[in-house]
Amino acid sequence: MSTYRADPRHGVAWITGGSTGIGRSVARMLAKEGYTVAVTVRPDDPIDDLVEETQGMAGRVMAFPSDVTHEAGMAAAVAAIEDQAGPIVLAIFNAGAYVPVTGDDLRIEAFRLSFAVNVFGVLNGLVPIVDRMRQRGRGHVVVMGSISAYFGWPTTAAYGASKAALNIMAEALKYDFDKMNIRMQVLNPGFVDTPLTRKSAFSMPAMMPVEKAAERVCRAVRTGGFEVTFPRRLTWLMKLLALLPRPLRELALRTSTRWKAEPLVYLRRSTFD
Ligand SMILES: NC(=O)c1ccc[n+]([C@@H]2O[C@H](COP(=O)([O-])OP(=O)(O)OC[C@H]3O[C@@H](n4cnc5c(N)ncnc54)[C@H](OP(=O)(O)O)[C@@H]3O)[C@@H](O)[C@H]2O)c1
Numbered sequence: 001m002s003t004y005r006a007d008p009r010h011g012v013a014w015i016t017g018g019s020t021g022i023g024r025s026v027a028r029m030l031a032k033e034g035y036t037v038a039v040t041v042r043p044d045d046p047i048d049d050l051v052e053e054t055q056g057m058a059g060r061v062m063a064f065p066s067d068v069t070h071e072a073g074m075a076a077a078v079a080a081i082e083d084q085a086g087p088i089v090l091a092i093f094n095a096g097a098y099v100p101v102t103g104d105d106l107r108i109e110a111f112r113l114s115f116a117v118n119v120f121g122v123l124n125g126l127v128p129i130v131d132r133m134r135q136r137g138r139g140h141v142v143v144m145g146s147i148s149a150y151f152g153w154p155t156t157a158a159y160g161a162s163k164a165a166l167n168i169m170a171e172a173l174k175y176d177f178d179k180m181n182i183r184m185q186v187l188n189p190g191f192v193d194t195p196l197t198r199k200s201a202f203s204m205p206a207m208m209p210v211e212k213a214a215e216r217v218c219r220a221v222r223t224g225g226f227e228v229t230f231p232r233r234l235t236w237l238m239k240l241l242a243l244l245p246r247p248l249r250e251l252a253l254r255t256s257t258r259w260k261a262e263p264l265v266y267l268r269r270s271t272f273d
Pocket of ligand 1: 016021023045067068093094121145188189191192194195196
């Protein structure tokens with residue numbers, strides 16, 4: 001028997017980080033598919049316009065403010081969602097933060113923030129929801145990774161390390177989640193045009209429009225396997241690079257990013273074109 005896959009008729013979809021970018025578009029699409037979508041946003045991020053926009057759709061969007069870095073707040077958010085909207089059958093841990101790091105400007109804070117949001121921000125929601133899913137005998141969990149998880153490349157010391165941690169965590173938990181009838185998926189997108197990538201000072205190849213990326217997320221939920229990556233022309237190239245002996249990969253990255261000795265110069269100019 002295959003592991004459970006979420007269905008809007010069974011309960012609520014919960015997504016974290018729905019104020020902007022991929023999370024916001026996915027919330028809108030899931031509401032169109034008929035889900036009641038509980039969206040976790042930071043308390044100072046009202047999404048009244050999204051709630052209004054989705055009125056008249058098959059499903060609806062409800063806002064549940066919480067900062068993902070607050071353990072107790074996330075447990076309270078899970079309880080509030082289930083009390084007010086119904087059982088969560090699909091949890092998408094999407095909230096994320098990208099803080100570029102260069103070796104000449106190392107700051108603990110960049111790592112602390114990246115791990116607080118990208119790793120512990122997932123765990124703070126995962127622990128309470130998996131407990132409930134386990135008791136119900138089914139559930140579906142999606143974590144948002146990144147192709148930066150595959151190997152180290154310039155500026156991703158904190159972000160890439162946190163996304164690699166998520167990938168390992170998801171893969172390790174899948175063994176037990178399978179037995180608990182909880183589907184575990186990890187999505188590793190390439191570059192998507194959102195406020196997150198707009199923070200980047202360098203150009204990024206194969207950039208996807210956010211709506212297209214959200215479609216890929218929703219398709220992954222409906223039919224995807226454990227790891228889903230997009231766009232393939234970039235992500236398969238990254239997987240190929242990951243298989244190379246490290247010195248060859250380093251050479252390829254130094255050449256393609258035109259990485260020289262000066263990291264700050266690197267950040268100021270286009271690196272992939
Ligand atoms: N864009 C890409 O190229 C790309 C590629 C690979 C993976 N991803 C991943 O995809 C996910 C979505 O990213 P995006 O590109 O859509 O970026 P985004 O537009 O910046 O969205 C990030 C979301 O996370 C929320 N968030 C951040 N810190 C939070 C916190 N402490 N508590 C609650 N919410 C918090 C943000 O809320 P605020 O508005 O309050 O900050 C925002 O809603 C992230 O996990 C990212 O790492 C993105």
